[in-house]
Amino acid sequence: MLTNYILLAQSMHSPPGFMIIPFLILIGMIAAGPLFFGHFWEHNYKKVAVVLALTVLAYYLFVLQDVHMPVHTLFEYASFAILLSALYISAGGIYININARATPAMNVALVAIGAVLANLVGTTGASLLLIRPFIRLNIHRIKAYQIVFFIFIVSNAGGLLTPLGDPPLFIGFLKGVPFFWTLQHLFTPWVIAVALLCLVFYLVDRRNKITDYEARPEVVAKADEETEFYVSGKRNLIWLAIIIAAIFLDPNVIDGLPHIAYDGNKFSFLREIIQLTAAFLCYRNSSKTALAGNQFSFDPILEVVFLFFGIFFTMMPALQISAAIASAPEYAKHITPNFLYWATGSLSSFLDNAPTYANFLSLAMAKYDMAHNSVVEVRQFAAGTGSDPITLTLLEAISLASVLFGAFTYIGNGPNFMVKAIAENAGIKMPSFFGYVFRYSVPFLLPVLIIIWYLVVELKLF
Template sequence: MAAFYVVVLGNFGSIYHSFVEYVSFIALLGSLFVASGAILIDIDKKGTPLLNVVFLFIGSLIANVIGTTGASMLMIRPFMRVNRGRIKAYHVIFFIFTVSNVGGALTPIGDPPLFMGFLRGIPFFWIITHIWYIWLVTLALILAIFFTIDTINARKEAATSVEHSGTIQFTGLKSLVWLAIIIGSIFLDPNVIPGFPDLKHYGIPLGIREFIMFGICYLAYKTADKKALEGNDFNFHPILEVAFLFVGIFLTMVPALELIAHEAKVYGDQLTPGLFYFGTGSLSAVLDNTPTYLNFLTAALGKYSMDATNPSHILMFIDCPETLKYVVAISAGAVFFGAMTYIGNGPNFMVKSISDQNGLKMPSFFGYVVKYALPILLPIFILVWALFFMIPPGDYALIKADCPKIYEMWKGVAPVVSDTLSTIH
């Protein structure tokens, strides 16, 4: 597909931008994978249904501080150790549902698409103030189902005489410094810090943050506590699997994303927040959710003749009660639906790979979707839509009354929707 775009269509730009996004994606995932893998958390407790629910909830909160990738790599191994002797595939699958995906919906750090919204001008704490109740309901429903399943299975298990001290030990905490540097480097962007050096002016497509992240990959591994690496059975196989898998996804997703931009111009007035929720979500499940988020954000503003690359337009859009619901729907869809497949979000496949390496047989790609995602997640996501997003398009009369500037732009200017693939830079 990439060759077709370059050779036949002569469209090198879209493929080039997609590849640059891929490099940025791997820089972030790779650095978080190494830094988190060098921290050993040893919890000497018996894995009970209640403890597991608490574990998954705490992991979901942590995902908003160090990202879903960082939280997944930090928490998956201790989660499996706590449940040693009773762990089954569903434990890891619900870990993916919560810590690796839904949990990270509260802050721009939690998931890459939300960070791109932050770069476009959405204030850092805007998302948590507008989505926390949706996040809480969604997470509570998932954890309630998990608790029920885990309780039923726990009752079937034979009693053991193994004693647990109840202690929690940490090894390799010095790697928290590397995690902090990685998270801090995310904000090293000219769009966040005015005047910050932009390497594109020197013909370099990547930002300074990507070079920092690649450097930390090396330094974090070289300075890691060897006992922590051994305790975590650390190796590079999971991140290499993700790197090889996602290079294909990034290079073949361009046509689908360009189709979104085209159809949004044609049917913009008919698109409701619910359609944006399901549209962003369904494509985020099979493509990278960052460009999907950006293209739907562009389409949402384009409905009202606004430009998604203009921070003042973004601020007007999210301050208007009739239009901000589109951004909430897009944000929820991009983050939540990443749990629908192994490729919906970067950490998913890494968690699966770590589980496979530890001898836990995980379901196949289609087994995951058919046995778990469709019967468990899809009904929850439909319920979330019914509760929060089954609402009509923005009412132009209300927009005229409450948001006159948006109304004037919509009334006097042709819709603005970019034909080009939105990129991370």
């Protein structure tokens, strides 16, 4: 996802404002469909997503005569869908079972482990590895809020420490931000965010008194015998490692890799071939016991692939219009850490957070006449040694917002929808799009985001 939407917006004619309507329709359908016309949505969401995406695509190709933006989006979507599918398949063959009493403390410990793991295998990898054992652990007391806090912590906030953690940070790494910059500058905000969310989760989970343990003493006896941790399908960990390692095979960073050259950009295909091959071999050789234990099916990943096909293509006008507006010279004076935190966060909540990161990194660097496509200048910007030392705070604001706000809606970050789909496939009734936002994100996540902003961006304490 390395598209420079700002340059595209400046070099092409920006689409008219009414072209964001298909995106709004799709978001509205995702939000309202399962709630008000569930039967129709369940059987037709693929058609709705594809038709809306092709409508926008046709407008770009035949009215705007803009091939560049669709091609960039296609490559980005392909990389996104292939990586997510490969991780889903490899993790689906790893069966993790935890025999323990599902107490609030145990749940917090599990999501905290997931927050650490997210920095090693990515938020997607950690989410897919742990969501099923998390559900099984709480099977007698599972509630939607537990899945939501899992999304907050494991699928988003946890991946703040390394470029492997979340796609926006990986984009920064590919552009020149040093690998350990996130660990050095975002460690304290990571601790604060994860600790606060874990604390809130613990307090909320303590109120969940409806447990099957009280009605079934034998469950208590078994859980209290010994805390056991069992893993089946360990060989899939090798395929998972291959899939994650392949992420680094980017022709824009490593010279000599085979690639598709278009419009001055190098688009990878070797990485995607490796990931697809690993996923195929992984599934073919997976333990049938592990797959059965995980109740593995392709339904959740198909839902994500189709819906995000619609999201990627219908959000093209929204990204391009916002980039064109933000890059106007009269707005340069407003490019402050506060603006970048809230603007990046707002767009990361409702658009994909990776291109949003790329947009605002380019915008922030342009203010200081620094080139986002220069590795040397990106490193200077990250070190705060550019024409103004505030550049360090600017990058911190962009990084924090793109990762943390990705949890605000189901579509802010790829793993969110994946976890939701897996939970629903397990029979858990998840909140609607707006139910997620107003019942959980606003009362629980937003205060944490405000605290991070005040301490890190406004007071610059860390």
